[in-house]
Amino acid sequence: MVSTFEEYEAIDMFSEWNPKTQPIINLIDLKKWFPISEQSILFSRVVAQIKAVDGVNLFLNKGETLGLVGESGCGKSTTARVTVKLEEPTEGSIYFKGIDIFQPMTREEELAIKRQLQMVFQDPYSSLNPRRMVLDLIKEPFDIHFPDMTYEEKETRVLEILAKVGLEDYHALRYPHEFSGGQRQRIGIARALAIHPEVILLDEPVSALDVSVQAQILNLLHDLQIEFNLTYMFIAHDLSVIKHVSDRVAVMYLGKIMEMSPTGELFRKTAHPYSVSLLSAIPRPDPRIKMDRIILEGDVPSPVNPPPGCPFHPRCYKVQEICSKVSPPLDELEPGHFVACHFPEI
Amino acid sequence: MKMVKPILDAQDIYTYFYTESGVVEALDGVSFDVYHGEPVGIVGESGCGKTVTAKSTLRILDKNGKTVAGKILYKGVDLLELPDLQMRKIRGKEIAMIFQDPMTSLNPIFKIDDQMTEVIALHRNCSKKEALEYAIEALEQVGIADAASRVKDYPHQFSGGQRQRVLIARALALQPSLLIADEPTTALDVTIQAQILELIKEMQKKHGLAMMLITHNLGVVAETTKRVHIFYGGRVVESGPTEDIFIDPKHPYTRALFDSIPSLEKDKHRLTTIPGLVPRLINPPKGCRFHPRCKFATEICMRERPPDIIIDKQKARRVQCHHFDELDLHVDETTMQERTHVKEEA
Numbered sequence: 001m002v003s004t005f006e007e008y009e010a011i012d013m014f015s016e017w018n019p020k021t022q023p024i025i026n027l028i029d030l031k032k033w034f035p036i037s038e039q040s041i042l043f044s045r046v047v048a049q050i051k052a053v054d055g056v057n058l059f060l061n062k063g064e065t066l067g068l069v070g071e072s073g074c075g076k077s078t079t080a081r082v083t084v085k086l087e088e089p090t091e092g093s094i095y096f097k098g099i100d101i102f103q104p105m106t107r108e109e110e111l112a113i114k115r116q117l118q119m120v121f122q123d124p125y126s127s128l129n130p131r132r133m134v135l136d137l138i139k140e141p142f143d144i145h146f147p148d149m150t151y152e153e154k155e156t157r158v159l160e161i162l163a164k165v166g167l168e169d170y171h172a173l174r175y176p177h178e179f180s181g182g183q184r185q186r187i188g189i190a191r192a193l194a195i196h197p198e199v200i201l202l203d204e205p206v207s208a209l210d211v212s213v214q215a216q217i218l219n220l221l222h223d224l225q226i227e228f229n230l231t232y233m234f235i236a237h238d239l240s241v242i243k244h245v246s247d248r249v250a251v252m253y254l255g256k257i258m259e260m261s262p263t264g265e266l267f268r269k270t271a272h273p274y275s276v277s278l279l280s281a282i283p284r285p286d287p288r289i290k291m292d293r294i295i296l297e298g299d300v301p302s303p304v305n306p307p308p309g310c311p312f313h314p315r316c317y318k319v320q321e322i323c324s325k326v327s328p329p330l331d332e333l334e335p336g337h338f339v340a341c342h343f344p345e346i
Numbered sequence: 347m348k349m350v351k352p353i354l355d356a357q358d359i360y361t362y363f364y365t366e367s368g369v370v371e372a373l374d375g376v377s378f379d380v381y382h383g384e385p386v387g388i389v390g391e392s393g394c395g396k397t398v399t400a401k402s403t404l405r406i407l408d409k410n411g412k413t414v415a416g417k418i419l420y421k422g423v424d425l426l427e428l429p430d431l432q433m434r435k436i437r438g439k440e441i442a443m444i445f446q447d448p449m450t451s452l453n454p455i456f457k458i459d460d461q462m463t464e465v466i467a468l469h470r471n472c473s474k475k476e477a478l479e480y481a482i483e484a485l486e487q488v489g490i491a492d493a494a495s496r497v498k499d500y501p502h503q504f505s506g507g508q509r510q511r512v513l514i515a516r517a518l519a520l521q522p523s524l525l526i527a528d529e530p531t532t533a534l535d536v537t538i539q540a541q542i543l544e545l546i547k548e549m550q551k552k553h554g555l556a557m558m559l560i561t562h563n564l565g566v567v568a569e570t571t572k573r574v575h576i577f578y579g580g581r582v583v584e585s586g587p588t589e590d591i592f593i594d595p596k597h598p599y600t601r602a603l604f605d606s607i608p609s610l611e612k613d614k615h616r617l618t619t620i621p622g623l624v625p626r627l628i629n630p631p632k633g634c635r636f637h638p639r640c641k642f643a644t645e646i647c648m649r650e651r652p653p654d655i656i657i658d659k660q661k662a663r664r665v666q667c668h669h670f671d672e673l674d675l676h677v678d679e680t681t682m683q684e685r686t687h688v689k690e691e692a
Contacts, residue, residue: 071535180623210391210624211562215606215617222616237535244608244617267610281540283565285607287589295544296537299505 013109017097023059024199024231025083030056030092032078036304051303052078054255054311055092057330060199065225065232067246067263069239069278071300075255076235077122080201083233084119085110096199115145118192122204124184128176134187135172138162141194157194164227165190166220182213186220193224199231206241218245239282243267248336251275254311255303257330261337271333271344274312310342318343351422352379353524353556354403354441359416361395361402368628372398372411374580374635377654379662380524383554385547387567387588390577391603391624396560397446399577400526404437420524439469442517446529448509452501458485459497462516469520484519485512488545507538511545518549525550528560543570564607568592573662576600579625579635586663594676596657596665599636601675634668642669 017024032053035046053075060066070076081087083094085101093100101113118141121127128137135158142154159169165186176184185205192200202221206214218241225232236242242249243263250260251272259272270276277294284291296315301307307314313323322342330340361373373395380386388396402413405425418425425436445451452461462484463477470480478497485493488511501509510530517525527546531539547570550557559570567574568588575585576597584597595601605618622639625631631638637647646668655670657663667673 071537182623211564211603212391212606212620213623215608215619218608219617219619239536240608240610243610278536279610281536282610283539283543283563283569284610285564285568285592285604286611287568287592289568289611293540293544295540299507299538300535 013099013112014097017099019062022098023095024062024097025058025060025233026095027056027058027079027083028093028095030058030079030082030094031090032075032082032087033090048304051255051306053082053089054303054306056252056255056257058250058257058260060231060233062198062231063229064247065234065245067242067249068233068235068252069237069242069249070252071237073300073303074252075303076237076252077203079252080119080203080233080235084117084201085114086119111145115195116198117201118195118197118199119201119203120185120188120192120205123208124181124188125208127188128184130176132175133172134162134167134174134176137176137187138172138190138194141191145195161190161194164193164224166216180213181209182216185209185217189217189220189224193228196228197230199233201233201235203235204237205234207236207238214241221245239279251278254301254306256311257338257340258312259337259339259341260330261339265334265337269337269346271337271339271346272312272341273316273318273343273345276345277315277317310340352381352419353421354380354558355417355419356399356403357417357419359399359402359413359418361398361407361411361413363408363411365410365628370627371630372580372627373402373413374627374630376416376577376580376582378575378582378585380556380558382523382556384573385550385557385559385571387571387574388558388560388577389562389564389567389574391562393624393627394577395580395627396562396577397528398580400443400528400558400560403526404441404443405433406437435469438465438517438522439520440522441524441526442520442522443526443528444510444513444517444530447533448506448513449533451513452509454501457498457500458504458512462497462512462519465516466519480519481515484515487518488512488515488549490515505538506534507541510534510542514542514545514549518553521553522555524556524558526558526560529562530559531566532561532563539566546570564592564604576603579630580627581635581666582664583636583667584665586658587661590661590663596663596670596673596675597636597667598640598642598669598673598675602639634666642673644669 030053033049033051036048036050037044038047056079068076082089093102096113096117138158138161139154142149158172162172167186206217209217224230234245246263249263249266251258253274259275270279277296280294294317298315301314309324309327313319328340328342330338333339333344333346356376356378359373359376363370363372376399388399390396401407403418413426459478459481462481463474466477466480467474482493482497490496490508490511504512530546531542534542543566561567571588574588574591575582578599584591584600591600602620606620608617620639625635633649634647634652637643652666652668655665657665
């Protein structure tokens with residue numbers, strides 16, 4: 001067993017990886033389907049599949065923030081959960097630093113990967129065990145990854161990390177219910193940050209918070225990213241938050257990526273009709289702005305039975321016959337700007 | 347343009363909750379008004395007293411809550427003095443309310459027609475059969491397709507957006523004069539939120555409704571309302587025409603609130619945060635309730651409650667701040683440039 005940070009650095013399983021030319025995370029044709037089964041007296045049989053993630057292609061470069069945006073049920077969280085190995089994919093593969101993380105590997109190698117991939121969860125109220133002190137909560141990652149580390153060292157590291165996320169020493173001996181939502185989210189971040197990961201997947205980290213507290217957390221995440229050279233995958237449904245934090249944005253709809261491009265480009269040269277409608281749907285906090293809004297008809301279809309062809313075609317304002325037959329591939333229209341549409345706006 | 351008398355005129359209301367840990371001063375001298383046919387926004391963060399204001403108005407506070415002082419004049423009648431029987435005729439018929447969560451506001455074990463016709467028959471003094479006709483008509487108005495057969499469905503057969511439509515239909519079927527909408531779009535996705543906001547605006551105009559829109563989303567307020575009341579810590583800190591407040595806020599809290607939201611218009615800059623937390627209303631701060639978080643606070647702010655200062659009587663602009671006339675909080679291009687400048691230096 002390895003027990004110190006230095007020994008971890010020494011594992012050379014990632015020696016093939018070149019951060020300049022290769023993405024740190026690469027999802028290829030990722031699918032995650034959840035079976036719905038029907039129980040009869042003796043047997044249960046699968047009657048349908050919830051196609052939560054249905055062919056996602058996505059990559060993250062070292063040191064950047066990728067914003068993943070979409071409406072509820074579009075598969076953002078499932079994508080993140082599969083990426084940190086909380087779920088097995090149904091199909092497709094995930095490469096972390098050039099290594100397929102679902103290939104057979106030793107426990108040591110698996111821990112080495114998981115140590116570098118951490119996640120912050122959405123709900124700061126239910127993602128922390130109410131029976132454990134903050135000290136124990138943040139110490140847990142060390143217990144798993146550095147079992148030989150002394151208690152004193154773990155404690156020092158916990159206090160160090162608490163200070164980094166803007167909490168005080170005495171907070172370590174308190175229980176989660178004694179904290180406000182924003183402070184709890186800080187604890188969640190500290191937990192993810194404790195073992196020096198390279199990539200943090202943030203699943204709606206600010207959507208449960210009030211605006212004034214949300215700003216504090218967004219600034220904290222920004223500072224930590226610079227200090228520790230972190231790579232973020234930032235999941236949110238709020239496009240103004242996404243625009244604020246991301247270097248690149250991927251728009252997701254019904255388990256597929258619709259558009260992926262550098263942030264500025266996505267907002268200036270929006271190509272996919274779904275992105276266009278999503279952007280126009282946001283209420284602007286300025287009474288002087290009057291805009292013509294594209295209002296989409298109907299609801300997001302169920303992922304159990306997604307529409308054939310392009311999943312957006314039943315609600316699309318540019319729909320043609322081909323859209324209901326052929327699923328458009330995610331093409332690179334301009335360098336770095338990927339769109340999955342037969343009739344993009346550019 | 348404005349009629350002489352407001353339809354709802356709340357004067358200096360104090361609502362307290364008596365809990366085991368002490369008295370919660372949820373509303374501490376709140377005054378606001380709503381005129382005929384006017385959409386008014388009630389804005390603030392969680393726990394600032396927005397919902398309590400609505401509940402005090404309708405007298406539907408939880409058992410441990412009581413409005414201990416003040417007047418709530420509805421069409422000239424003080425609702426707080428009204429006998430229970432009379433009050434029941436006001437609720438729904440005169441003042442209707444839409445609640446935040448469309449998932450829990452409908453009873454899951456009754457069909458939609460039962461839940462709608464009961465109220466309609468009672469308030470409009472008609473038979474169940476007529477009531478059903480009214481219900482179907484109302485559902486058609488809010489855009490439920492095939493309303494005549496959908497009324498036989500249970501709530502779970504509707505999507506979130508459709509349930510909110512049903513609730514709006516139920517509220518409007520009684521032809522109220524005042525509609526209180528408590529965070530009507532918070533639980534919905536952006537594209538659905540755009541649909542519902544459009545519907546609310548359309549209904550409000552069509553029926554000439556006075557509306558109190560309670561929300562924390564500044565975008566929703568800017569687009570939907572003509573006038574706003576900004577709440578903080580159980581008090582109205584500022585009120586006036588929406589446009590004036592968004593461009594030229596007078597209260598430091600209002601300005602700080604605007605600065606802390608990420609915006610689609612501005613480029614990536616560091617968010618200005620409000621230090622500290624929303625105050626707890628058991629033992630709230632003395633003097634101005636915002637002073638512990640206010641960068642302009644002086645000694646008088648800690649000592650004395652700021653008076654309600656009328657800045658512009660014509661426009662009904664009021665502010666509660668000791669220093670409002672010394673501060674320049676104007677939102678304009680230069681301050682925005684300054685901010686980006688600061689970011690570059692850092």
